[in-house]
Amino acid sequence: xxxxDVLAPGLLTSVQDGGRRGHAxxxxxxxxxxxxxxxxxxxxxxxxxxxxxxxxxxxxxxxLRVRDATLVAxxxxxxxxxxxxxxxxxxxxxxxxxxxxxxxxxxxxxxxSYLAMAGGVALAPLLGSCSTDLNAGLGxxxxxxxxxxxxGPSDARTATALRASLASRGPFAAAAWxxxxxxWFEATAARPIRVCTGTHFPQLDNAARRALFxxxxxxxxxxxxxGYRLEGASLALREPLELISEGxxxxxxxxxxxxxxxxxxxxxxxxxxxxxxxQVIGVDxxxxxxxxxxxxxxxxxxxxxxxxxRYLERERAxxxxxxxxxxxxxx
Amino acid sequence: MIEARIEPLxxxxxxxxxxxxIDPGLNAxxxxxxxxxxxxxxxxxxxxxxxxxxxxxRYEPQAWSDAAGLPHAxxxxxxxxxxxxxxxxxxADGGAAVEIPVCYGGVCGPDLEFVAAHAQLSRDAVxxxxxxxxxxxxxxxxxxxxxxxxxxxxxxxxxxRGNPRTRxxxxxxxxxxxxTGIYPRELPGGWHIIGRTPLRLFxxxxxxxxxxxxxxxxxxxxIDAGEFAALAR
Numbered sequence: 001x002x003x004x005d006v007l008a009p010g011l012l013t014s015v016q017d018g019g020r021r022g023h024a025x026x027x028x029x030x031x032x033x034x035x036x037x038x039x040x041x042x043x044x045x046x047x048x049x050x051x052x053x054x055x056x057x058x059x060x061x062x063x064l065r066v067r068d069a070t071l072v073a074x075x076x077x078x079x080x081x082x083x084x085x086x087x088x089x090x091x092x093x094x095x096x097x098x099x100x101x102x103x104x105x106x107x108x109x110x111x112x113s114y115l116a117m118a119g120g121v122a123l124a125p126l127l128g129s130c131s132t133d134l135n136a137g138l139g140x141x142x143x144x145x146x147x148x149x150x151x152g153p154s155d156a157r158t159a160t161a162l163r164a165s166l167a168s169r170g171p172f173a174a175a176a177w178x179x180x181x182x183x184w185f186e187a188t189a190a191r192p193i194r195v196c197t198g199t200h201f202p203q204l205d206n207a208a209r210r211a212l213f214x215x216x217x218x219x220x221x222x223x224x225x226x227g228y229r230l231e232g233a234s235l236a237l238r239e240p241l242e243l244i245s246e247g248x249x250x251x252x253x254x255x256x257x258x259x260x261x262x263x264x265x266x267x268x269x270x271x272x273x274x275x276x277x278x279q280v281i282g283v284d285x286x287x288x289x290x291x292x293x294x295x296x297x298x299x300x301x302x303x304x305x306x307x308x309x310r311y312l313e314r315e316r317a318x319x320x321x322x323x324x325x326x327x328x329x330x331x
Numbered sequence: 332m333i334e335a336r337i338e339p340l341x342x343x344x345x346x347x348x349x350x351x352x353i354d355p356g357l358n359a360x361x362x363x364x365x366x367x368x369x370x371x372x373x374x375x376x377x378x379x380x381x382x383x384x385x386x387x388x389r390y391e392p393q394a395w396s397d398a399a400g401l402p403h404a405x406x407x408x409x410x411x412x413x414x415x416x417x418x419x420x421x422x423a424d425g426g427a428a429v430e431i432p433v434c435y436g437g438v439c440g441p442d443l444e445f446v447a448a449h450a451q452l453s454r455d456a457v458x459x460x461x462x463x464x465x466x467x468x469x470x471x472x473x474x475x476x477x478x479x480x481x482x483x484x485x486x487x488x489x490x491x492r493g494n495p496r497t498r499x500x501x502x503x504x505x506x507x508x509x510x511t512g513i514y515p516r517e518l519p520g521g522w523h524i525i526g527r528t529p530l531r532l533f534x535x536x537x538x539x540x541x542x543x544x545x546x547x548x549x550x551x552x553x554i555d556a557g558e559f560a561a562l563a564r
Contacts, residue, residue, distance in 0.1 A: 024380035026541040027471035126535050247387025249344045271382050271472035279341035307342040308401045315393045
């Protein structure tokens with residue numbers, strides 16, 4: 001079995017997959033990749049199942065040593081990445097030679113990059129998932145110096161063509177083709193994040209209802225995988241609401257009594273008792289996950305029908321990419 | 332037939348709300364409805380979780396992409412039929428009660444004296460009342476395995492601490508408002524801590540990982556420090 005040694009962990013590098021699903025009744029949240037689309041694309045590029053376990057890097061990446069030749073793919077935020085000193089190309093399959101050092105630095109744009117290895121990270125799943133729920137202290141793995149990661153068995157055909165070119169030269173052999181990152185990653189924070197108004201939006205006072213869509217918020221410095229605090233206009237309710245705990249999901253915009261809204265992210269708790277003023281639409285949640293503390297956020301309102309239509313379009317586009325990439329890897 | 336409101340929680344979840352009160356009857360209905368929806372194995376539905384008076388249904392919209400309308404409308408209509416057919420008086424048996432041994436007061440329950448003073452009861456009377464009541468798990472939330480229990484003696488109700496603690500030890504049994512709960516691991520918390528159990532409420536590697544589940548009956552049994560130490564081993 002292939003293995004990867006962690007030389008330096010980076011700022012916050014963890015094993016993430018499609019999330020821990022089906023256990024909300026126990027109070028266990030989903031966790032999983034903050035940018036699940038980037039995770040899926042990285043996995044497709046190395047021939048894995050889309051939701052296989054991979055590495056999520058945050059703001060500054062790790063240094064890793066690959067024991068055996070390994071097919072890898074890098075997606076998500078644009079990150080400084082080198083393989084034995086040579087720039088490592090992103091958004092394509094790359095076969096890295098045995099013993100090579102992968103050195104990741106800072107991110108040029110965005111907040112989270114994903115590194116998938118053929119075969120996926122092999123960890124014992126916990127409640128059906130290898131994702132790391134940092135806040136709940138559940139499952140997965142937070143990388144630390146000296147740790148090793150095993151990779152699962154991979155599809156041998158995938159790397160054959162690259163293996164021939166690797167033998168001749170250099171620390172790695174990259175596929176001649178790549179995915180276009182443009183539809184899946186945006187380098188700026190200029191475009192608004194679309195939301196549907198939430199159950200308690202009508203209970204906001206007039207100023208707050210306007211401010212939510214007319215003003216700019218900044219992502220608070222204490223934001224993390226659980227949630228982003230949105231600093232800016234303080235939002236007020238028309239009158240205090242006494243609510244009982246109900247389900248919340250990633251993307252829910254809650255309004256605690258202090259007036260600073262919080263948008264729940266991948267490690268959202270399973271329930272909450274604060275007013276739910278809006279919900280980030282599914283296709284925009286990965287875009288929000290790529291913003292950093294201090295980045296601006298503007299919100300734009302859309303309908304649930306529009307949100308779901310876009311969601312279905314995205315899934316169809318990802319299906320098409322999956323077919324094309326599979327043909328190329330196996331063709 | 333029960334009154335219910337089905338509302339979207341974004342484009343991949345629906346919330347069935349049966350009411351806005353903490354009420355044992357509403358909670359029993361929410362739990363029964365969650366069980367019925369889960370058992371139906373509807374396309375794309377991968378998580379069904381009850382809360383006090385609601386059920387959160389998470390789903391993959393693409394499983395309904397061939398439906399006549401959009402997925403939220405198609406699944407919403409199916410869920411509405413469940414609500415319509417759900418029993419208004421569910422069998423709220425909950426099975427045999429799970430007994431939770433608790434060492435009350437002292438280092439295990441630093442707020443017991445405060446709760447007693449607030450309730451104008453003796454320390455022993457608070458313990459007696461807390462251990463005498465029959466509780467039911469309304470929901471799990473806040474952290475994996477954290478049970479919100481219904482059934483607290485009204486004399487023991489009191490507002491949450493004005494100043495939440497940053498660290499509440501694992502196993503702490505606490506009162507917040509009309510509820511009592513148990514901290515499955517060290518967490519921040521604003522409830523009044525009256526005791527501690529040596530039982531492990533949540534262990535990820537155990538099957539099932541959570542000691543309690545929504546609907547389960549619970550009672551507390553007072554133990555002394557010696558028994559706590561013996562059970563904790």
